[in-house]
Amino acid sequence: MLELGSAAAPATDNADLIKDVTEATFMADVVDASMSVPVIVDFWAPWCGPCKTLGPQLEEEVKKAKGRVRMVKVNVDENQMIAGQMRVQSIPTVYAFFQGQPVDGFQGAIPQSQIKQFVEKLVAMSPEDNGLADALDAAEAMLTEGAAEDAAETFAAILDEEPENATAWGGLIRALLAAGDLDRAEAELARVPAAVATAVPVENARAQLQLARQAASAGPLDDLRSKVEADPADQQARFDYATALHADGQIEEAIDQLLESFRRDREWKDGAAKAQLITIFDSLKPTDPIAQKGRRRLSSLIFL
Numbered sequence: 001m002l003e004l005g006s007a008a009a010p011a012t013d014n015a016d017l018i019k020d021v022t023e024a025t026f027m028a029d030v031v032d033a034s035m036s037v038p039v040i041v042d043f044w045a046p047w048c049g050p051c052k053t054l055g056p057q058l059e060e061e062v063k064k065a066k067g068r069v070r071m072v073k074v075n076v077d078e079n080q081m082i083a084g085q086m087r088v089q090s091i092p093t094v095y096a097f098f099q100g101q102p103v104d105g106f107q108g109a110i111p112q113s114q115i116k117q118f119v120e121k122l123v124a125m126s127p128e129d130n131g132l133a134d135a136l137d138a139a140e141a142m143l144t145e146g147a148a149e150d151a152a153e154t155f156a157a158i159l160d161e162e163p164e165n166a167t168a169w170g171g172l173i174r175a176l177l178a179a180g181d182l183d184r185a186e187a188e189l190a191r192v193p194a195a196v197a198t199a200v201p202v203e204n205a206r207a208q209l210q211l212a213r214q215a216a217s218a219g220p221l222d223d224l225r226s227k228v229e230a231d232p233a234d235q236q237a238r239f240d241y242a243t244a245l246h247a248d249g250q251i252e253e254a255i256d257q258l259l260e261s262f263r264r265d266r267e268w269k270d271g272a273a274k275a276q277l278i279t280i281f282d283s284l285k286p287t288d289p290i291a292q293k294g295r296r297r298l299s300s301l302i303f304l
Helices: 026-035 049-064 080-085 112-125 130-144 148-161 166-178 182-190 200-216 221-230 235-247 251-264 272-283 289-302
Strands: 018-020 039-044 070-075 093-098 101-107
Touching (some): 018 049, 026 039, 026 093, 039 049, 049 070, 049 112, 093 112, 101 112, 101 200, 130 148, 130 166, 166 182, 166 200, 200 235, 200 272, 221 235, 235 251, 251 272, 251 289, 272 289
Parallel strands (some): 018 070, 039 070
Antiparallel strands (some): 039 093, 093 101
């Protein structure tokens, strides 16, 4: 079994636990910081009545977590670019980041009991010691370097220590996909505990598995391109062409074809083009520029 250590989380003063952030510090205090522990982002404004109630309640629960969760506050009046990028349409809005990605969130004021549950769920994701965080980083590095089987073993060892670690579950499934073991990836996905089954790292892996299944039956790329060129109105040919493009690693080109399909007939096969686009976006990190650009283009088509 992987040796992860047993040291408790170090004591952290409240100034480090809870802070105001700006556009200049958001990356360091949220995205980078969340690689170690979950970070709650509270979008608020001085004129917002519910914000004045929710903020202190969140702070109270964060302090109780004693360093295993952190919190930042974003004044939307002073940081409109961040609010726009995160698609904050009303306040209060709360997001939680872990391992550089949004993993949970809610809008509006909620009861203290729900706030407590929200924070406790994040505490469950948080590594209890630096050994676990280091192990996650090491497993990701193995996966990046192409050592998929070693990465899978490491993620599995982490799950032995912390069975509800969403990042480790997502990593294990992605590692199995990278190793070409789709059946085992699907079996492991079915074993993910309900408490983290909808967390972003797991949803990301689920989308990647779905796309990998499609890639296995993708048709010849050149033949499908010819069919679309011969009859641009052939929606099935365009959808199949997009699937083949994605299987070939041409993700942006696949998105282009699906957007064109949606533009031509958004209701084709009960919205199949839109559903496929969402699956592709979910398979990518929320900060991936291809995903962000694709989501913006889809939104513009939806509201035409």
